[in-house]
Amino acid sequence: AQKVTQAQTEISVVEKEDVTLDCVYETRDTTYYLxxxxxxxxxxxxxxxxxxxxxxxxxxxxxxxxxxxxxxxxFNFTITASQVVDSAVYFCALGYSNSGYALNFGKxxxxxxxx
Amino acid sequence: ExxxxxxxxxxxxxxxxxxxxxxxxxxxxxxxxxxxxILGQKVEFLVSFYNNEISEKSEIFDDQFSVERPDGSNFxxxxxxxxxxxxxxxxxxxxxxxxxxxxxxxxFGPGTRLTVL
Numbered sequence: 001a002q003k004v005t006q007a008q009t010e011i012s013v014v015e016k017e018d019v020t021l022d023c024v025y026e027t028r029d030t031t032y033y034l035x036x037x038x039x040x041x042x043x044x045x046x047x048x049x050x051x052x053x054x055x056x057x058x059x060x061x062x063x064x065x066x067x068x069x070x071x072x073x074x075f076n077f078t079i080t081a082s083q084v085v086d087s088a089v090y091f092c093a094l095g096y097s098n099s100g101y102a103l104n105f106g107k108x109x110x111x112x113x114x115x
Numbered sequence: 116e117x118x119x120x121x122x123x124x125x126x127x128x129x130x131x132x133x134x135x136x137x138x139x140x141x142x143x144x145x146x147x148x149x150x151x152x153i154l155g156q157k158v159e160f161l162v163s164f165y166n167n168e169i170s171e172k173s174e175i176f177d178d179q180f181s182v183e184r185p186d187g188s189n190f191x192x193x194x195x196x197x198x199x200x201x202x203x204x205x206x207x208x209x210x211x212x213x214x215x216x217x218x219x220x221x222x223f224g225p226g227t228r229l230t231v232l
Contacts, residue, residue, distance in 0.1 A: 033219050035220075037223070042225075043204060043225065043226055043228075044223065044224075044225040044226060045158070045206060045208075045223035045226075046223075047220060047221075047222055047223070050219065050220050091157070091158060093158075095219070095221075101163070101171065101219075102148075102160035102163060102171055102173065103148075103150075103158075103160060103221060104160070105157045105158040105159070106157065107156070107157045108157055
């Protein structure tokens with residue numbers, strides 16, 4: 001069975017602070033994908049990143065970076081120099097590597113960035 | 116940039132009524148999905164659809180639910196007899212054909228908020 005745990009329910013930071021959102025997953029599959037999605041107050045789900053289970057290389061995209069560690073089954077997301085526009089709910093998700101698979105979402109972390 | 120669209124953005128219905136939620140997936144995508152999110156909760160998988168067949172469905176997707184690809188562009192979710200607990204945001208998603216650059220990435224529409232009274 002697959003499970004995604006986002007232990008942080010809510011995080012509040014002041015603008016320009018760095019913040020890390022934690023994601024821990026469980027799966028028996030050897031091949032899988034991990035994702036992060038952003039849900040701003042407007043409600044849509046915005047794709048941020050996909051990581052294959054075979055690729056443990058960390059990734060940086062602007063102020064966003066992701067740390068994937070298979071040894072600890074974690075896929076953490078760091079926002080550097082946070083901005084008010086980063087305020088959203090962030091979901092970590094896990095899926096099989098076959099097309100048409102179900103995504104299993106965590107409960108999400110609500111991030112509030114205040115000026 | 117191609118995107119998934121959904122209509123209506125908000126649907127209000129009476130308990131027991133049938134509703135149809137509509138989605139237009141990204142044009143070259145071949146896998147389609149429905150998810151729901153009850154207010155304040157996590158996103159839950161309902162069903163995936165490929166080649167005019169259901170690929171996978173969750174326990175939530177019972178006989179009250181059905182999906183259809185009525186033409187080359189639309190993908191619909193029908194709830195036959197709505198219940199109060201069906202009130203949620205329903206998201207449609209699509210992903211690329213096998214071998215495509217985004218085969219394993221699901222792109223979501225903006226959602227339809229369903230309110231059952």
